[in-house]
Amino acid sequence: SQQGEEDPQALSIQEGENATMNCSYKTSINNLQWYRQNSGRGLVHLILIRSNEREKHSGRLRVTLDTSKKSSSLLITASRAADTASYFCATYSGGSNYKLTFGKGTLLTVNP
Amino acid sequence: ETGVTQSPTHLIKTRGQQVTLRCSSQSGHNTVSWYQQALGQGPQFIFQYYREEENGRGNFPPRFSGLQFPNYSSELNVNALELDDSALYLCASSSRQGAANEKLFFGSGTQLSVL
Numbered sequence: 001s002q003q004g005e006e007d008p009q010a011l012s013i014q015e016g017e018n019a020t021m022n023c024s025y026k027t028s029i030n031n032l033q034w035y036r037q038n039s040g041r042g043l044v045h046l047i048l049i050r051s052n053e054r055e056k057h058s059g060r061l062r063v064t065l066d067t068s069k070k071s072s073s074l075l076i077t078a079s080r081a082a083d084t085a086s087y088f089c090a091t092y093s094g095g096s097n098y099k100l101t102f103g104k105g106t107l108l109t110v111n112p
Numbered sequence: 113e114t115g116v117t118q119s120p121t122h123l124i125k126t127r128g129q130q131v132t133l134r135c136s137s138q139s140g141h142n143t144v145s146w147y148q149q150a151l152g153q154g155p156q157f158i159f160q161y162y163r164e165e166e167n168g169r170g171n172f173p174p175r176f177s178g179l180q181f182p183n184y185s186s187e188l189n190v191n192a193l194e195l196d197d198s199a200l201y202l203c204a205s206s207s208r209q210g211a212a213n214e215k216l217f218f219g220s221g222t223q224l225s226v227l
Binding site: 088096103 | 114116143145147149153154155156157160162167168170200202204206214215216217218219220221223
């Protein structure tokens with residue numbers, strides 16, 4: 001079953017614009033992560049935010065987490081055509097196995 | 113490049129057949145997880161192996177089974193293939209079992225088509 005739900009399902013912007021994707025989840029979490037996937041291949045880890053953190057930055061990425069609303073957002077600033085990919089949020093809710101529960105993803109298209 | 117390699121990259125099978133997918137984890141990683149990603153969906157957890165033992169399983173039937181070897185590489189076996197098994201199968205490695213705040217390193221996946 002999917003834990004997270006990304007919004008929007010698809011996003012199309014021009015190069016240089018900012019892209020914002022949202023993720024909502026259902027149960028309490030230890031951390032939330034964002035991954036990127038190019039053309040249905042392997043996922044690449046972008047950023048991890050712990051449940052006791054509210055905001056985190058990495059390069060052009062900014063992630064926020066609101067545990068009271070069970071939601072997160074990923075902001076990509078000054079987007080480039082190479083940022084075109086699917087973006088997934090994934091949650092870790094604790095437990096002896098490190099199982100991540102993924103949402104359905106947002107397909108981001110950055111037009112040159 | 114994550115250092116996680118999967119083989120084969122593509123596979124076509126017919127319903128009822130059996131398939132074995134392989135994964136070599138990143139150097140230094142002792143934990144391997146397998147995920148199934150159907151078209152247009154996010155990855156779903158199949159199971160995880162830590163030090164050659166299954167360490168957690170998702171909502172998949174017993175015909176999905178796995179192995180982990182002493183060098184921490186892993187296999188995913190699927191028996192009695194069904195059409196709905198058509199998906200991208202992803203292997204992910206990590207350095208510690210059950211470690212919080214741990215990121216996963218994914219391979220490029222095996223695209224399985226069941227006809």
